[in-house]
Amino acid sequence: MRVVAAMSGGVDSAVAAARMLDAGHEVVGVHLALSRSAATLRESARGCCTIEDAGDARRVADRLGIPFYVWDMAERFQRDVMEDFVAEYQAGRTPNPCLRCNESIKFAALLDRALALGFDAVATGHYAQIVERDGADGEVVRELHRAVDAAKDQSYVLGVLDDEQLARAFFPLGDTTKPRIREEAAARGFSVAKKPDSYDICFIADGDTRGWLTSRLGEQPGEMVDAVSGEVVGEHRGSYGFTVGQRRGLGLDRSSLDAEPRYVVGVEASTNRVLIGTQDLLGVDVIEADHARWCGAAPVGEVRVGAQVRAHGEEYPAKAWVDEHDPEVVHVRLDSRIRGVAPGQSVVLYDGTRVVGSATIASTDRASVTSPR
Structure with a gap:
């Protein structure tokens, strides 16, 4: 296959690109420029997509001997992620920009451009697994599952992917722990082997979300x-x-x-x-969510699921069903109350380790007399 390897400049995407090359694919490295005013140097482990990151990605590509390009997606990122982030907070909701980025940038804009240029798929350094099984009609079905490394599992932020996107996606790191990835990077001679992970919101490098919002909203x-x-x-x-x-x-x-x-x-x-x-x-046990996205067929009737409302939060037993009047609305009834569930967050539903789908929380309520957790 001809594969675009999304290379952020970190250790995970570096090893992901190397593994795709080892698997015999024709690989081209692509770094996404998401800011027109990227910082020259990284000041901490916060943030990503700096000029330094682009340079790190290029050095890895050179070591692998693969072509490397920088694709400018700053305008799309500004509109679909950053402006959405501001609008959601202004509306009293709490968005997750990483899900929006995966949905709109990495597996919409990036994948669409890759396919238009004749590539077959996109590979990223996300910690998740795609499991293939035989479907009822004899076709191969690709399912999104949690990563082996529970501490690094990123299936939550990938819950926005649909069937067609999963068919064109590779996550080569899902079967490996982060320490082993760093060891592999060092063995391959990558200079990013010990590079710190980026975290929090990439476009708010100092971590001051309230200050960042105030500078835009007054x-x-x-x-x-x-x-x-x-x-x-x-x-x-x-x-x-x-x-x-x-x-x-x-x-x-x-x-x-x-x-x-x-x-x-x-x-x-x-x-x-x-x-x-x-x-x-704060305790709620009823969630109504919209903008449903299914990693496969939508569930039929009421189904038992695990519900997760934060990227690295706990999974809670629940039942869920699609609204009979609006297929983009999902109802979730938790077995017990949980605290701190905010409109705008995403609820991602699991069947064991398999991601069923996700939706954006519109409202919460109480329906039971169970004790909050």
Whole structure:
């Protein structure tokens, strides 16, 4: 196969490209330029896609003896990921930009361009596995599964991929742990073998999400209100800077409250109010989610699943079903209440290690009398 290897400049994508070459594929390395003003040098382990990263990717490609190109996708990334991120927070939701990037950039824009240029597939350094099995009609079915390394598993952020995208995707690292990947990189002589992982939001290199949003939306003073009594308990500079489940950075006058900790239990974008309450108000066991994406056929009827609402969070037993009136809406009923589930987050559904699909959380509620976890 002719394969585009997405090379971020890190150790994972370097080994992924090498493994695709070892498997006999014709490999071309591609680095995605996602910012028109990328920093010259990485200042920490945060962020990615710097000029330094592009140089690291090129050096790996040269060592492998494969062609290497930089594809400019800054405009698409700005529109589909960064502007979406701002709009979601402004609407009182908590988005996951990594899912949006995988959906819109790496497995839409990148894959589409690769196919248009005559390539057969895209390979990335994500930690996940594609398992092939025989389908009922005799055709090979490709399923997305969790990685062997549970600590590095990235199947959650790949839950937006559909059948056609999975058919054109390779994840060569899914059967290996991160320490072994670093050992392999060192053995291959890659200079990135000890390079620190990037983490958090790549376009907010200092990790100050609230500050980054404020620089784009400006200060929007409003009230912090007790969710039960309706009493004003504080002020804020923008409801977009808060998310459900948040405890730190509330700026409340503790002397006017009892000793019990307070959390954000809701964000009302229409009134610019942040609702504050005790942790017992955070527990939910009902999720309604939209923008459903299925890694295979959509489930029929009510099915037992594992539900995960954070990239490296716990998986919770639940049942799920597609709305009978809208196939893009999914209902999830958790076996027990969980805390800190915010609209805008993604819920990814699993059947064992297999990813069933994902959807964006639109609302949450309580339906049972079980204790919160």
